[in-house]
Amino acid sequence: MTMLPGPEVTAKRPPLFRRRLLLRAREALIIGLLFLCAAVSIMTTVGIVVVLVDEALGFFRSIPLKEFFTSLQWTPLFVEKRFGIWPLLNASFLIASLAMGVAVPVGLAAAVYLSEYASPRVRSVLKPLIEVLAGIPTVVFGYFAISFLAPEILQRFFGQETVFSALSASLAMAILLLPIVTSLSEDAMRAVPQDLREGAYALGASRWQVAVRVVMPAALSGIVAAVVLAMARAIGETMIVTIAAGNVPRLSFNPLDAMQALPAYIVQVSLGDVPAGSLEYQTIFGVGLALFVPTTLFNLAAIWLLHRFREVYE
Amino acid sequence: MRGEFRALSRRRGGKVGEVVAALLVRLAAGVGLVSLVLLLAVVARDGIDRLSWDFLTSFPSRFADKAGIRSALLGSIWVVSLTALISLPVGIAAAVYLEEFAPRNRFTRLLEANINNLAGVPSIIYGLLGLALFVRAMELGRSILAGALTLSLLVLPTVIATAREGLRTVPPHIREAALALGATRWQAVWHQVLPPALAPMMTGVILALSRAMGETAPLITIGALLFVPFDPKGPFDSFTVLPIQIFNWVSRPQPGFHEAAAAGIIVLLGALLCLNALAVGIRMWAERRRHW
Numbered sequence: 211m212t213m214l215p216g217p218e219v220t221a222k223r224p225p226l227f228r229r230r231l232l233l234r235a236r237e238a239l240i241i242g243l244l245f246l247c248a249a250v251s252i253m254t255t256v257g258i259v260v261v262l263v264d265e266a267l268g269f270f271r272s273i274p275l276k277e278f279f280t281s282l283q284w285t286p287l288f289v290e291k292r293f294g295i296w297p298l299l300n301a302s303f304l305i306a307s308l309a310m311g312v313a314v315p316v317g318l319a320a321a322v323y324l325s326e327y328a329s330p331r332v333r334s335v336l337k338p339l340i341e342v343l344a345g346i347p348t349v350v351f352g353y354f355a356i357s358f359l360a361p362e363i364l365q366r367f368f369g370q371e372t373v374f375s376a377l378s379a380s381l382a383m384a385i386l387l388l389p390i391v392t393s394l395s396e397d398a399m400r401a402v403p404q405d406l407r408e409g410a411y412a413l414g415a416s417r418w419q420v421a422v423r424v425v426m427p428a429a430l431s432g433i434v435a436a437v438v439l440a441m442a443r444a445i446g447e448t449m450i451v452t453i454a455a456g457n458v459p460r461l462s463f464n465p466l467d468a469m470q471a472l473p474a475y476i477v478q479v480s481l482g483d484v485p486a487g488s489l490e491y492q493t494i495f496g497v498g499l500a501l502f503v504p505t506t507l508f509n510l511a512a513i514w515l516l517h518r519f520r521e522v523y524e
Numbered sequence: 525m526r527g528e529f530r531a532l533s534r535r536r537g538g539k540v541g542e543v544v545a546a547l548l549v550r551l552a553a554g555v556g557l558v559s560l561v562l563l564l565a566v567v568a569r570d571g572i573d574r575l576s577w578d579f580l581t582s583f584p585s586r587f588a589d590k591a592g593i594r595s596a597l598l599g600s601i602w603v604v605s606l607t608a609l610i611s612l613p614v615g616i617a618a619a620v621y622l623e624e625f626a627p628r629n630r631f632t633r634l635l636e637a638n639i640n641n642l643a644g645v646p647s648i649i650y651g652l653l654g655l656a657l658f659v660r661a662m663e664l665g666r667s668i669l670a671g672a673l674t675l676s677l678l679v680l681p682t683v684i685a686t687a688r689e690g691l692r693t694v695p696p697h698i699r700e701a702a703l704a705l706g707a708t709r710w711q712a713v714w715h716q717v718l719p720p721a722l723a724p725m726m727t728g729v730i731l732a733l734s735r736a737m738g739e740t741a742p743l744i745t746i747g748a749l750l751f752v753p754f755d756p757k758g759p760f761d762s763f764t765v766l767p768i769q770i771f772n773w774v775s776r777p778q779p780g781f782h783e784a785a786a787a788g789i790i791v792l793l794g795a796l797l798c799l800n801a802l803a804v805g806i807r808m809w810a811e812r813r814r815h816w
Contacts, residue, residue: 233708240710244621247614251639251684254677258649261656319552327549340556343563345731345796347738349767350567350789353774357782358566385559392556418545439644446646448741449767453774473648473741480651480745486660494745498652502645509644513637 262502265495272489278496284459284470286493287479293493295500297461301376301469302501305451306444308380308465309387314437316384317391321433324392325399326421337393344389352453355382360454370466374456377465382450387440394439398432398519399425431522435515442508446501448473472501567793571786579787583753584769588780593788595752596769599668600737600795602756603765606672607679607736612729614676615683619725622684623691624699624713643681650678651745659746666747669759674746675736682735686728690721723810730803734796740767766792 270278273293281294320340324333360378364370370377402425410424426433456468457478470478476494484491582592626632654674664670694717702712743765750772752764764772766788773785 237708237710241621241625244617244625247617248621248626248635248684250614250618250677251642251680252635254642254653254680255638257657258645258653261653262649265656316552316555319549320556323549323553327546328553336553336557339560340553343556343560345734345738345800346563347740347767347792347796349738349740349770349774350563350793353770353782353785353789354563354566356774357570357786358562385556385563388556388559392553416542418542442644442646446648448646448648449771452741453771473646476648476652477741477744480655480747481750495652495656498649502649505644505646505649506641509641510637512644513640 258502262495262499265492266499268487269489269492269496272492273496282461284475286490291489295497297459298470298472298475298497299500300461300463301455301459302445302451302471302473304463304465304469305376305380305383305455305471306441308377309383309444310437310441312381312384313387313391313440317388317436317440318395318433320388320392321396321399322421322426324396326417326425337396340389341393342389343385344393346386348386348447348449349453351382351386352450354385355379355450355454364466368466372456372468374454374458374468375466376455376469379451379454379471380465382454383444383447386447386450387444390440390443391436394436395429395433398429398436401432401519402428429519431515431519435512435519438508438512438515442505442512445508446473446505448477452477472497476501564793567786567789569786570783571788571790574783574787575790579784580791584751584772588778588784591773591781591784593766593769593791595755596764596766596788597791599748599752599756599763600765600767602668602759602763603671603675603743604733604737606668606759607675608729608733610672611676611679611683611732611736615680615729615732616687616725618680619684619687619691620713620718623688624717625709639681639684643685647678647739648741648745650674651742653677654742654746665760666749666762667760668756668763670746671743671748671763671765672759674742675739678739678742679732679736682732683729686732687725689728690723690725691717693724694721720810723806723813727803727807727810730799730806734799737765737796737799738767738792740765740771743768744771766795 277293278295281292282296283292283294284297285292324337328336355378356373359381360370360373360375364375364378365373368377406424406428407420410420415424451471452474455471455474457470457474458468459470459475460467462469475497479490479494482490484494579592580597581594582590583594584596585591622632622636626635651674654670654677658664658670658673659666662670664673698716698720699712702716703709707715748768749762749764750768752762756763770785770788770792773781773788776782
């Protein structure tokens with residue numbers, strides 16, 4: 211018997227060019243499917259913008275922009291409804307700024323320690339431990355605020371009246387932001403080339419001088435990006451402000467007062483049963499838009515800064 | 525330059541400042557650590573006595589000492605599993621596209637910037653999207669499926685980023701060798717790149733899912749219930765999850781419920797710890813098996 215394939219075998223296999231064509235078609239199909247999966251992210255962004263703007267437009271048809279931006283009261287759930295966004299916006303930014311006021315200096319100093327002072331072994335233990343904080347669910351920070359920070363520190367030593375206050379939310383949030391600031395700015399500092407440090411040491415600079423005058427300026431855009439990202443996170447953070455700050459939409463600059471931040475209002479409305487299309491239903495999308503616009507601006511700024519930083523060093 | 529040099533050498537007098545600075549940065553690094561310990565200590569102090577088998581297997585109750593987390597735990601398992609089923613294939617496919625096939629052009633850069641930006645969008649915004657899209661427009665109602673779809677969109681940027689990192693651990697010569705032997709690009713990816721990349725990918729992906737497990741706000745927004753006295757049995761059932769159950773107990777004034785909340789937090793943190801241990805385990809296993 212001959213070992214050559216008989217005619218019935220070759221007949222089953224399509225000619226080479228057709229096999230190639232099939233293979234190429236399959237290849238194109240698969241790449242197309244992969245692309246569609248990547249495009250889900252574009253659709254998500256479009257979806258967010260469309261949903262927020264669409265419902266918010268409905269809201270602004272009944273409530274004039276003037277009321278939204280000039281009224282100083284936010285009482286959509288009361289009998290006498292007022293729709294001024296300032297109490298919520300003020301609370302969000304006050305809580306976020308106070309948290310940043312703690313988290314940025316402490317986080318940066320910790321990053322300087324990890325990047326410039328700590329031995330590799332200490333760093334390899336300490337950094338993951340600090341990052342554990344970033345993985346803890348935010349309800350836990352809320353619990354920590356009202357069962358420890360508020361009663362055992364703020365009420366005892368600072369004369370806070372109720373369990374709820376902007377300050378206790380800020381402190382809990384500062385703990386949440388700490389690993390974000392530390393980890394990201396430490397990454398930026400370590401990306402600074404070793405030559406720069408060695409040059410400065412050769413000129414007789416001390417550790418602190420190298421850290422503050424050489425490494426930090428060189429890593430500046432990365433550090434600023436870390437801070438900006440933390441700010442975006444602080445404004446959008448929901449559960450801490452909902453649990454710890456109280457749900458009183460009050461325009462106040464006293465951090466010991468209870469307040470309601472933007473996302474806390476969304477939670478408050480969501481907990482009730484709100485019929486679709488009603489004004490209350492639309493308010494949460496208007497508030498969502500007021501939350502989405504600043505956080506997106508911060509995010510885009512951070513992405514741009516990081517991009518610039520990478521161009522310099524990578 | 526010379527002025528700079530003088531300024532630097534003048535610090536010899538600043539020895540004290542140097543010591544203080546060294547001390548301060550150490551203190552700062554300690555703050556995070558102390559906060560972590562304090563946080564865990566407070567939770568353990570409040571919740572450890574409340575933890576029991578009954579706590580795990582009882583439904584929530586109006587009475588603090590009888591309340592348990594059975595339905596919340598089951599809800600969390602349902603939601604996180606479904607989220608994994610939805611977000612893993614889509615996220616890994618997107619990562620493969622971006623890492624292996626995407627042309628380097630403007631559109632790809634836009635796609636990447638968009639994913640980076642989505643990673644920073646507040647989670648409650650995803651809740652609003654889920655409410656309008658899945659709950660109302662697609663009429664899924666306040667179901668487990670609507671919650672899982674919402675969380676899938678939320679974790680997708682993280683899944684994509686970590687899956688891309690996993691793909692990058694496979695050196696380019698593996699791909700080049702496959703292509704040189706006549707494989708198509710997809711054959712090279714499917715047979716040569718994906719198998720070794722899978723383990724490092726899973727590590728990151730599990731961490732993304734543990735984020736989904738701790739999320740509260742978006743699920744409240746899409747209308748997960750606060751009180752679920754029954755076992756969720758399918759993807760169209762209404763549900764609650766562990767973090768929402770904890771939130772519910774935290775917002776009640778009675779101290780009994782705060783103890784229940786603390787005990788719930790211990791269970792939640794324990795579950796997250798297991799997930800993280802799994803991720804670390806997979807990474808170590810993969811590193812030992814790697815042959816390049």
